[in-house]
Amino acid sequence: MRIFEDDDAGYLAWVESNPHGFVVNTTRKPDPRYLMVHRATCGTITGKPARGNRWTTGDYIKACSETRAALDQWARQIAGGELTPCGLCHPD
Secondary structure (H helix, E strand, O other), X not given: OXXXXXXXXXXXXXXXXXOOOEEEEEEOOOEOXXXXXXXXXXXXXXXXXXXXXXXXXXXXXEEEEOOHHHHHHHHHHHHOOXXXXXXXXXXX
16 A cells, blocks of 8 residues: 655556556545545546646545555544545446
């Protein structure tokens, strides 16, 4: 598992290298109310950012893993919450 904060280039390289992986988008201080999990190939977390040209240098960070189980555990331990699956890529 890897956390990307202030490292857009590293984050984009990770999703490209791990197309079967998973990504959690959350606030800089992980908030149990916003722990959105995506497939690494989801268009909402790759390509052109919705808010400018920042993936990990703005208000959000990315937690990435090759397994969803690792992110589920991280969400419970670090953020005190449960992951919410993206409605577009359905990372179940």
